[in-house]
Amino acid sequence: MISRRNFCKKTMLLVGGMALPLTAFELFDPNKLLADKTDTAPVRWVFLVDTKKCVGCGFCVKACKTENETPYDANVTRTWVERYVVTRDGRTHIDSPKGARDGFTTARVDIGEGRFEEIKGEDVDKAFFVPKLCNQCDNPPCVQVCPVGATYQAADGVVLVDRKWCIGCGYCVMGCPYGVRFFHPVYHVAEKCNFCYHRITKGMKTACVDACAFGARRIGNIKDPDDPVTRIIMTERVNVLKEEYGTKPQVFYIGLSKEVK
Amino acid sequence: MKNHVWRPLYVALAIVLLILTARLFLVPKDFGVWERGYMYSWHRKGNEADWRAVKVKYKTTVYCKECHAREFNAINNSPHANIMCENCHGPALGHPEDPPTLTIDRHRDLCARCHALLPYKAGGRADIRGIRIDEHHPEAECVLCHWPHNPRQKGGA
Amino acid sequence: MVHGELWTVKEYFVYPNEYIYWTIQIVMYPFMTGLVAGAFVLSSLYHVFGVKQLKDIARFSLVFSFALLPVAMLPLMLHLQQPQRGIEVMMTPHFTSAIAAFGIVFTTYGMIVASELWFVYRGYFVETALALRQIGDRTVGQHFRYLLYSLLILGAWDVSEHALEKDERAVKILAGTGIPVACFLHGYAGFIFGSVKANALWMTPLMPVIFICSAVVSGIALCMLTYIVTMELRKLLYTWQRKQDPALPSGEELKSVETNVVIMTARYLIMFLILAITLELLDLIFRGYTAVKSWDILRSVIYGKDFVNIFVIQYGLGNLAPFILFLLPRLSVKRAVVGTMLVLLGVFMMRWNVVIGGQAFSSSFAGFMHYHLPIWPESMETFKEGLFGALTVAVTPFILFWLLNKVLPVFRAVNDER
Numbered sequence: 001m002i003s004r005r006n007f008c009k010k011t012m013l014l015v016g017g018m019a020l021p022l023t024a025f026e027l028f029d030p031n032k033l034l035a036d037k038t039d040t041a042p043v044r045w046v047f048l049v050d051t052k053k054c055v056g057c058g059f060c061v062k063a064c065k066t067e068n069e070t071p072y073d074a075n076v077t078r079t080w081v082e083r084y085v086v087t088r089d090g091r092t093h094i095d096s097p098k099g100a101r102d103g104f105t106t107a108r109v110d111i112g113e114g115r116f117e118e119i120k121g122e123d124v125d126k127a128f129f130v131p132k133l134c135n136q137c138d139n140p141p142c143v144q145v146c147p148v149g150a151t152y153q154a155a156d157g158v159v160l161v162d163r164k165w166c167i168g169c170g171y172c173v174m175g176c177p178y179g180v181r182f183f184h185p186v187y188h189v190a191e192k193c194n195f196c197y198h199r200i201t202k203g204m205k206t207a208c209v210d211a212c213a214f215g216a217r218r219i220g221n222i223k224d225p226d227d228p229v230t231r232i233i234m235t236e237r238v239n240v241l242k243e244e245y246g247t248k249p250q251v252f253y254i255g256l257s258k259e260v261k
Numbered sequence: 262m263k264n265h266v267w268r269p270l271y272v273a274l275a276i277v278l279l280i281l282t283a284r285l286f287l288v289p290k291d292f293g294v295w296e297r298g299y300m301y302s303w304h305r306k307g308n309e310a311d312w313r314a315v316k317v318k319y320k321t322t323v324y325c326k327e328c329h330a331r332e333f334n335a336i337n338n339s340p341h342a343n344i345m346c347e348n349c350h351g352p353a354l355g356h357p358e359d360p361p362t363l364t365i366d367r368h369r370d371l372c373a374r375c376h377a378l379l380p381y382k383a384g385g386r387a388d389i390r391g392i393r394i395d396e397h398h399p400e401a402e403c404v405l406c407h408w409p410h411n412p413r414q415k416g417g418a
Numbered sequence: 419m420v421h422g423e424l425w426t427v428k429e430y431f432v433y434p435n436e437y438i439y440w441t442i443q444i445v446m447y448p449f450m451t452g453l454v455a456g457a458f459v460l461s462s463l464y465h466v467f468g469v470k471q472l473k474d475i476a477r478f479s480l481v482f483s484f485a486l487l488p489v490a491m492l493p494l495m496l497h498l499q500q501p502q503r504g505i506e507v508m509m510t511p512h513f514t515s516a517i518a519a520f521g522i523v524f525t526t527y528g529m530i531v532a533s534e535l536w537f538v539y540r541g542y543f544v545e546t547a548l549a550l551r552q553i554g555d556r557t558v559g560q561h562f563r564y565l566l567y568s569l570l571i572l573g574a575w576d577v578s579e580h581a582l583e584k585d586e587r588a589v590k591i592l593a594g595t596g597i598p599v600a601c602f603l604h605g606y607a608g609f610i611f612g613s614v615k616a617n618a619l620w621m622t623p624l625m626p627v628i629f630i631c632s633a634v635v636s637g638i639a640l641c642m643l644t645y646i647v648t649m650e651l652r653k654l655l656y657t658w659q660r661k662q663d664p665a666l667p668s669g670e671e672l673k674s675v676e677t678n679v680v681i682m683t684a685r686y687l688i689m690f691l692i693l694a695i696t697l698e699l700l701d702l703i704f705r706g707y708t709a710v711k712s713w714d715i716l717r718s719v720i721y722g723k724d725f726v727n728i729f730v731i732q733y734g735l736g737n738l739a740p741f742i743l744f745l746l747p748r749l750s751v752k753r754a755v756v757g758t759m760l761v762l763l764g765v766f767m768m769r770w771n772v773v774i775g776g777q778a779f780s781s782s783f784a785g786f787m788h789y790h791l792p793i794w795p796e797s798m799e800t801f802k803e804g805l806f807g808a809l810t811v812a813v814t815p816f817i818l819f820w821l822l823n824k825v826l827p828v829f830r831a832v833n834d835e836r
Binding site (some may be wrong): 010013028074075076077080082092094095097098099111112113121141144145146147148149150166168169170171173174175176177179180181182183185188189244245246259261 | 419420421423427428429430431432433434435436437439440494497498499501503504505506509510512514515516517518520545557591595610613614615616617620711780781782783784785
Binding site (some may be wrong): 014021041051052053055056057058059062063066067068085102103104105106107109119120121122127128129139140143144149150151152153155160162163164165178183194198199201202204205207210211213214215216253 | 270292294295297300301302303304305308309311313314315316317318319321333341343344345347348351359368371373374375377379380381383384385386389394
């Protein structure tokens with residue numbers, strides 16, 4: 001029968017031994033563990049979408065695919081446009097054929113499996129287009145669930161993916177409430193809109209903002225009070241997608257209707 | 262310790278040591294906790310520079326304007342003023358060195374993006390003059406009769 | 419075709435980038451880790467709580483648990499788009515992610531089971547090594563075995579009463595420590611799903627507990643089933659060998675041992691089964707009662723599309739039927755076999771209904787995705803994420819168990835005290 005003293009000694013040794021592998025991973029400063037509340041970065045990118053102006057031409061999607069080398073024919077895209085048609089019977093019809101890469105050229109709504117719904121003009125109560133892209137959330141759930149630190153948030157708020165480190169587990173894809181992430185068909189790692197990081201860090205605008213001829217898409221710096229985008233967000237009525245998830249998305253919408261998913 | 266009971270623990274510790282040693286070689290030196298803390302910024306810092314270095318494809322209209330002032334002025338005084346040149350002509354990339362010429366997309370589908378008539382009463386689309394693409398000269402290219410740089414001008418290019 | 423496009427059919431409005439990304443391998447993974455955890459808990463029932471009748475099945479389930487462990491890695495390796503980078507989970511773990519716990523928990527658990535096995539078999543290693551040493555003229559095979567066992571002994575050749583007692587104590591401690599680790603091993607798998615707020619079906623704090631309970635259920639069921647099957651094979655073997663050596667136990671003697679063990683183990687199975695069903699029904703009732711935004715689409719998936727999968731197969735065949743079978747008096751071995759097989763089906767369907775069911779509806783709550791499991795492996799992708807990949811994962815533990823049994827024999831001579 002083991003004596004109490006020996007038992008205590010051995011238990012402590014055992015726990016200590018098991019704690020060793022855990023402490024070995026303690027490579028970071030406890031101070032840094034807490035997200036820095038006093039955010040002193042000079043830039044925080046935000047996006048503004050005006051759904052009243054969007055005509056559903058899809059030039060943004062085409063430009064994005066070209067600029068970011070997403071395979072043109074692949075059925076994935078960093079940004080897309082959704083069409084909402086509310087008919088008189090109260091039903092909402094939503095589609096996004098090929099992510100609106102080729103625009104919307106027919107009133108027939110794509111309901112999948114090669115089927116379409118014919119909608120007559122006189123039955124339409126409400127119809128509008130909603131462009132969507134990565135919200136570069138302030139509390140990105142996708143970053144939280146990455147097991148290896150392949151996706152992360154830069155100091156200016158953009159969430160990026162390290163193509164050389166991603167293991168392709170798909171947890172980030174499942175973790176995004178907005179469905180903006182996907183697996184890149186060529187690189188076989190996680191992929192998503194990154195606000196054309198290579199353009200905005202050079203003083204340019206994102207490809208989709210440049211391609212939009214109607215001013216439905218705009219990008220700005222929320223830290224700059226003189227930025228026209230910032231002015232609109234601060235003074236006019238704007239909304240965000242799926243606020244209830246607590247992700248703090250940074251893409252703001254003008255004219256976001258209740259039907260938008 | 263004399264007690265043989267600890268032998269497996271030594272093996273376990275050896276394995277852990279092995280993993281920690283492997284870490285030294287396999288983990289990039291700039292991998293760590295950065296600006297947004299461990300939860301949101303655990304990454305290889307060098308990757309940010311990798312993304313910044315991606316090649317820019319679309320140069321935007323200000324670039325085209327430098328050499329193609331005539332076309333720019335024409336389109337700038339037309340309802341098509343806000344359409345980026347590269348939307349129809351493709352990305353400038355290294356133009357004029359590479360590619361020396363850009364394509365001119367004359368296909369109907371390009372114009373149909375905005376001008377296919379959709380029965381929606383409000384919003385930006387309703388303000389665009391549209392045609393029924395299956396009925397309005399489906400056999401012809403739009404540019405045969407319409408000049409995209411100045412659509413108000415009658416009779417094509 | 420992008421990853422996921424091949425086996426996903428979208429209906430109504432589904433976001434453009436949404437496909438069913440977590441497929442059969444992600445169903446297999448919690449199923450296999452569940453078996454690992456369950457087998458270990460069963461083994462610990464003997465070592466920690468001293469349930470003497472479970473002695474035979476205890477050693478069996480411990481070895482089986484160890485055979486299942488590398489197999490738990492297999493579905494993940496087949497699923498990852500970059501499997502060669504899998505080691506990064508150990509190199510740069512991001513502990514805010516439940517999956518990062520995998521590296522630590524898996525390694526710790528593996529070390530505990532390996533250590534416990536060492537203590538259980540150390541006496542046998544020494545015996546065998548000494549016996550092999552006596553053989554002056556060893557064959558290649560015998561010499562290899564001698565070297566292997568000598569290595570495994572780790573220099574601890576002392577098999578005195580005192581040393582063996584120490585082994586027993588160590589086993590007890592490890593078995594005790596192992597139970598929470600086994601719970602963690604599977605609890606975290608439940609956490610992986612339960613913490614995804616983006617998925618309306620997965621998001622519930624009950625998920626880790628439900629996973630643990632059904633894991634224990636599946637582990638016990640598998641051990642019972644495999645134990646019965648191997649005992650039947652042994653009986654056949656002994657009946658044949660008895661012709662030469664009448665001293666060996668008869669079929670009837672072996673059978674009575676078997677039935678007692680089965681009845682005892684079945685009781686624990688029932689307990690955990692009740693717990694698992696209670697929690698799952700609780701989750702369903704709460705969802706229907708509170709009827710939050712996602713309830714409309716979830717209802718159409720649970721009561722519509724997946725009705726047969728959930729209520730007929732999982733609850734009916736997988737929970738209710740075995741419940742009745744095990745509770746009816748005079749439990750026979752044959753009934754236990756049917757019961758355990760149905761339980762395993764039920765646990766598998768639970769994983770399926772969570773993983774695939776959770777992706778049956780779009781995050782838009784306005785569309786559905788239908789999963790078509792790739793049957794024939796035409797490409798690497800359809801093998802890895804298809805039926806044949808799943809079958810590979812299902813078959814491997816038995817192969818490993820057979821190999822392990824050669825080094826760590828599960829069935830020793832009946833008059834052997836240990």
